[in-house]
Structure formats: C-alpha cells, structure tokens
Amino acid sequence: MDASPTPCVRRDSGRAFVAMAVIGAACYPAIVATLLFCTAWFPREVTLWAPWSDPAIRYATGLSLGTSLAAGVVALALATPCGYVLSRYRFPGWRLVDILLYLPIVMPGLVIGVSLLIFFRTPMGRFIEEHIATFTFAIPGIILAQTVVGAAFATRLAKLAFDGASRRRAGVAQTLGASRWQAFLHVEFAEARWGLLEAFVLAWASAFGAFGPIILFCGTTRQRTEVLSTSVFLEFSIGNLDRALVLSIWMGGLAALVLLLTRALGKRTVW
Amino acid sequence: MVEGGVALRTESLSGHWGDFRLDAVDLQIGFGEYVVLLGPSGCGKTTLMELLCGLRRAGNGRVILDGVDLTHLAPRQRRVGYVPQDYDLFPTRSVEGNVRFAAAMRREHGEGVEERFERVVTMLRLKPLLDRGIETLSGGERQRVALARALMADPALLLLDEPVSALPESYRDSVCAELKQLHREFGLTTIHVCHNLEEALLVADRLVVMDVGRVAQVGEPDEVLDRPASRFVAEFMRCKNCWVAEVQGGELQANGFFLGPVDQPAGAYWAVVRPERLHVIPTVSSMLTGIVAARTRGPHALLARVDVGPLPVWVRDDSAAPVGTRVGVALTAGQVWLIPRED
Numbered sequence: 373m374d375a376s377p378t379p380c381v382r383r384d385s386g387r388a389f390v391a392m393a394v395i396g397a398a399c400y401p402a403i404v405a406t407l408l409f410c411t412a413w414f415p416r417e418v419t420l421w422a423p424w425s426d427p428a429i430r431y432a433t434g435l436s437l438g439t440s441l442a443a444g445v446v447a448l449a450l451a452t453p454c455g456y457v458l459s460r461y462r463f464p465g466w467r468l469v470d471i472l473l474y475l476p477i478v479m480p481g482l483v484i485g486v487s488l489l490i491f492f493r494t495p496m497g498r499f500i501e502e503h504i505a506t507f508t509f510a511i512p513g514i515i516l517a518q519t520v521v522g523a524a525f526a527t528r529l530a531k532l533a534f535d536g537a538s539r540r541r542a543g544v545a546q547t548l549g550a551s552r553w554q555a556f557l558h559v560e561f562a563e564a565r566w567g568l569l570e571a572f573v574l575a576w577a578s579a580f581g582a583f584g585p586i587i588l589f590c591g592t593t594r595q596r597t598e599v600l601s602t603s604v605f606l607e608f609s610i611g612n613l614d615r616a617l618v619l620s621i622w623m624g625g626l627a628a629l630v631l632l633l634t635r636a637l638g639k640r641t642v643w
Numbered sequence: 644m645v646e647g648g649v650a651l652r653t654e655s656l657s658g659h660w661g662d663f664r665l666d667a668v669d670l671q672i673g674f675g676e677y678v679v680l681l682g683p684s685g686c687g688k689t690t691l692m693e694l695l696c697g698l699r700r701a702g703n704g705r706v707i708l709d710g711v712d713l714t715h716l717a718p719r720q721r722r723v724g725y726v727p728q729d730y731d732l733f734p735t736r737s738v739e740g741n742v743r744f745a746a747a748m749r750r751e752h753g754e755g756v757e758e759r760f761e762r763v764v765t766m767l768r769l770k771p772l773l774d775r776g777i778e779t780l781s782g783g784e785r786q787r788v789a790l791a792r793a794l795m796a797d798p799a800l801l802l803l804d805e806p807v808s809a810l811p812e813s814y815r816d817s818v819c820a821e822l823k824q825l826h827r828e829f830g831l832t833t834i835h836v837c838h839n840l841e842e843a844l845l846v847a848d849r850l851v852v853m854d855v856g857r858v859a860q861v862g863e864p865d866e867v868l869d870r871p872a873s874r875f876v877a878e879f880m881r882c883k884n885c886w887v888a889e890v891q892g893g894e895l896q897a898n899g900f901f902l903g904p905v906d907q908p909a910g911a912y913w914a915v916v917r918p919e920r921l922h923v924i925p926t927v928s929s930m931l932t933g934i935v936a937a938r939t940r941g942p943h944a945l946l947a948r949v950d951v952g953p954l955p956v957w958v959r960d961d962s963a964a965p966v967g968t969r970v971g972v973a974l975t976a977g978q979v980w981l982i983p984r985e986d
Contacts, residue, residue, distance in 0.1 A: 540731055543698040546718035547725040548796045550748040558748070562735040 481584020
C-alpha cells in the first residue's frame with residue numbers, strides 16, 4: 373500500500389475577500405461620521421436652538437427649504453427629457469452633450485455664479501429681467517442657481533434610470549395598442565420612477581447645499597436672499613464660529629429629515 | 644398556394660440595419676394558418692417579426708394584412724400581436740395589469756372586454772395568478788401571461804418569437820401542444836419563430852426556412868424535408884443523406900456510386916433522400932446491398948448507416964441488424980431529390 377499522505381488542499385473560504393470588502397467599505401462612512409461628530413461636539417457657547425430666536429435665521433431656513441425644493445422639481449423636469457434622450461438615442465455630438473452636462477459638476481460654484489451674472493447683462497438676459505422676472509440678487513435667482521447645479525446631478529441619474537428601463541417593452545406596449553406617449557408613461561417612465569425619485573433627491577440635496585453660485589449671483593442680504601448655506605458663510609465671516617457650526621448642524625439634520633421623508637413617500641407611492 | 648384566402652402578404656420586404664441585410668421577403672400566409680419561421684440564429688427572424696409588428700421600419704416593400712397596407716402604420720394600428728422571446732412582461736404591473744394592458748391603453752370597458760378577459764384567463768389557466776407580481780412567476784407562467792396579454796389586444800395576426808426557447812427542455816413539447824390547442828381555439832393566423840427543427844415539425848402547418856437575410860424555402864414540412872430547395876435547407880433540416888452527385892448520360896452517380904437512370908439533364912448535383920423514406924430489406928430481394936457501419940436513434944425510428952460500396956446510406960432499420968452484417972437497401976435513383984450544385 374502507498375502510505376504517502378493525501379495532499380491537503382487548503383479550503384479557500386474567501387474570508388479574506390469579505391474582510392477586505394468590509395474594511396474598504398467602512399472607510400468612507402467613517403470619514404463622514406468623524407467629521408459630523410467633530411462638528412457636533414466642538415465646544416461652543418451657543419445652544420442648538422438658539423439661532424431660532426433670530427427672525428433672519430428663521431427666514432433663511434424657510435427660504436432654503438422652499439428654493440431647494442423648487443429647484444429640485446425644476447431640475448427633475450429638465451433632467452428627465454435630457455436623460456431620456458441621452459439614454460435612448462445616439463446622435464452626432466452625443467459625446468459632446470454628455471461632456472457638456474458634466475461641466476456644472478466640475479466647475480466651481482463661483483464660476484457658475486459669475487456666468488449667471490454675465491448672462492443677465494446680455495441683451496437676452498436684460499430682456500428676461502425686464503419682461504419676465506428679476507433674477508439677479510432676487511429669490512428667482514437663487515432657484516435658478518440651485519437648478520443649474522442640481523440638474524447636472526439629476527441628468528446623470530435620470531439617464532441611468534432610463535438605461536435600466538426597457539425600450540423593448542415600450543415597443544411591445546405599442547403593439548398592444550399604446551400610443552408613443554402611453555408607452556413612455558406606462559412603461560418607460562413607470563420603470564424608471566425610482567431612479568427618477570433618486571435623481572430628484574440628489575438634485576434637491578445639491579441645491580440645498582449650493583453656496584458659490586448663490587453668493588455671487590444673489591448675494592446674501594438678510595431677510596431677502598439669505599439661505600442657510602450663505603448664513604453659515606456670513607456667520608463665519610463675522611467671526612461667529614459657534615453659530616456657523618450650529619447652522620451647519622441644522623442643515624445636516626434638515627437634509628436627513630427630507631431624505632427620510634422622500635424615501636418613505638416613495639415607498640408608499642403607487643403609480 | 645394558400646387555401647381559404649391570404650391573411651398576410653409581404654411584398655419584397657427588405658432593408659439593411661448596420662451590417663445586417665434583409666433581401667426581398669415575399670410571403671403569403673393564409674387565414675388561420677400556423678406557420679413556423681425556421682432558421683439559424685442571426686438569420687433575421689426577429690428582424691422580420693419586428694418589421695411585421697411595426698417596431699422596425701422597412702427599407703422597402705410592403706406588408707399587407709387582411710387587405711390593409713400596414714407598411715406605414717404605427718404598431719398600435721396594425722392589430723399584430725407580438726410575444727417577444729423573453730416575454731417582456733411589464734414588471735411594474737401585476738399579472739392582471741399585464742393581461743388588461745391593451746384594454747387599458749385603448750380605454751375599452753364593458754362586457755365585451757370582460758368576456759374576452761374571462762375567456763383568455765380561463766384558457767391560459769391564469770385565474771390563480773392574477774394578483775401575483777411578475778418577478779414571482781416561473782418561465783411557463785410568464786409565457787402564458789405574455790400570450791394572454793397579446794390575445795387581449797384582439798390581434799388579427801399573432802407573432803410568437805421563440806415561444807418555448809426559454810422553457811426547460813422537458814416541457815417544451817407539451818407547451819407546443821398547448822400553443823396548437825390555443826391556435827385551434829382562437830383560429831388566429833400565427834407565425835411561430837424557432838431555430839429548433841423538432842419543435843418546428845411538431846407544430847407547423849407550413850414552414851418558412853430562412854437563410855441569413857433571405858427566405859430559403861416555403862412549404863409544408865414533408866415537402867421541405869423531401870425536396871429541400873438548396874443544400875442549406877437540406878443541411879438545416881438535418882437530412883443525413885446528402886451526397887455529391889453527377890448526372891451523365893441519364894445516369895445518376897452519387898459519391899462515385901451508380902444509382903441508375905434519371906430524367907435530369909447532365910450536370911453537377913446534390914443528391915438528397917430522407918432516411919425515413921428508405922428501408923432495410925433482405926439481401927436476396929435487393930439490388931443494393933451494404934454493410935451496416937453504424938446505428939443511431941433518429942427522432943422517430945432507429946437508423947442505420949449502411950455502406951453501399953463508397954456510398955454511405957442512412958436508412959430506417961427496425962430490424963436492428965447488428966453492425967457488420969450485410970443487408971439490402973431499398974433505394975432507387977427515382978427516390979433521390981436532386982439540387983443543382985455549383986462548384
């Protein structure tokens with residue numbers, strides 16, 4: 373009999389991979405949590421609710437929520453057709469449009485603000501200001517600036533949402549008697565709805581936190597064009613570090629609240 | 644050629660998309676006929692289906708259904724039901740929502756719709772599934788929902804694109820039988836696309852065999868099997884006896900073996916004869932004898948390869964003569980189908 377021992381093959385449990393994945397995945401959440409923690413626990417003399425007694429801050433909070441939600445809606449309205457066309461069709465210049473739509477993400481907010489200011493000094497911009505609405509240093513301007521930022525993110529997600537919705541099923545729907553519009557609404561849009569909700573949330577979030585374009589294009593006038601993000605800057609610039617930090621915590625809390633609400637709403641919505 | 648009137652006619656339907664080219668397709672399909680469109684993968688079967696239901700625009704030619712020119716009509720105006728290969732059910736709707744889709748889109752209500760719904764749902768055994776979500780269904784259930792959804796649109800022509808390919812092999816036959824049953828029940832003109840010969844022979848009233856981008860032959864199954872129009876068709880129909888042949892001085896020579904006199908003019912041919920048409924007979928009563936070289940189980944009979952000199956002949960052999968024995972073969976030159984061969 374051959375007495376040589378059976379070669380022992382080490383079992384590959386893949387445990388190392390799982391461990392690496394967990395450690396790798398934990399890094400970024402750890403960074404974010406640490407930053408939040410530091411902001412929240414920095415010793416300060418202002419209570420968390422103290423700024424609420426200031427009418428200017430109450431105004432800024434309301435304006436922030438109102439304009440960012442409006443900007444989110446407008447951004448989604450702009451991003452949906454844009455994402456649809458980018459997802460469904462390939463045309464000459466497709467790549468160019470694709471890159472163009474990345475630029476608002478890349479460009480510093482300040483540059484977007486300057487560009488908006490310059491636009492409203494052109495004949496076309498002046499015409500709009502005279503006959504439609506005043507944007508420069510006014511509330512519509514805040515919404516516009518936030519929309520420009522938010523729509524860039526929303527377009528990416530809307531395209532992804534429509535990438536995941538079946539064009540073929542829309543075709544089948546048409547053979548079943550649906551018009552092109554019905555096929556879009558009942559098949560493609562219906563399938564993309566969660567992705568589009570995600571697009572709206574991201575658009576809203578980036579609008580809520582937008583700072584650069586707003587401060588340049590609309591300034592930050594107390595009780596007129598001051599939103600939370602510019603309030604934070606304002607408080608910092610007059611050396612009011614404590615209040616700036618409290619307002620930052622407010623922004624984080626409000627954002628978390630809106631995100632929770634949207635998710636809950638989205639889950640219950642029946643289309 | 645088509646009894647009972649023509650339901651669907653295509654007139655030199657053609658076009659090219661990217662690298663793929665579809666050459667003038669002329670088809671005539673009768674009312675209530677069950678036609679199988681058969682061809683290898685990538686030959687343009689699905690493209691042709693999309694042209695018929697309007698999801699693809701033809702470069703040229705016309706599609707006429709019940710005397711109406713559909714060529715420039717939108718899919719929803721065509722009354723062509725399309726059941727795609729992977730069924731493409733709407734994941735955002737329940738089974739009932741899928742089945743009622745057509746009625747909902749056309750805003751049809753009332754007794755007519757309910758009656759039809761009842762009939763379709765009963766016929767396809769969907770009653771217990773109506774509230775289920777699409778993702779919970781098995782392949783067979785999905786297929787029945789897709790069929791029901793198409794039937795609810797009251798089509799004049801039903802297109803089934805590889806209807807059973809996604810199902811487990813073991814119950815494809817019974818599903819095919821069900822499709823035929825459904826076809827009898829609704830009397831719908833049907834085109835069933837597939838790439839599998841056995842499946843095609845099981846259900847087809849008539850076969851349309853496609854080569855890449857063109858129709859290679861149209862005919863009843865026996866006609867296509869016995870008299871294939873080209874070597875491609877013969878091979879695709881898996882005819883085991885397809886020999887290089889020549890006719891010289893009225894004599895047929897297949898694979899270098901003289902089979903006897905034929906009427907065809909002199910020239911180069913492919914000689915084709917279905918094994919099912921040939922039998923093993925006692926050596927004494929036979930002019931041709933050979934050695935059994937191999938045997939196999941055909942779809943419906945035992946087959947044996949008998950080497951008659953240089954000519955390997957596949958024949959039906961229920962006697963199961965062992966390999967190596969000498970047997971006789973009932974084969975005459977008159978049984979052989981000749982296809983002109985260009986070299």
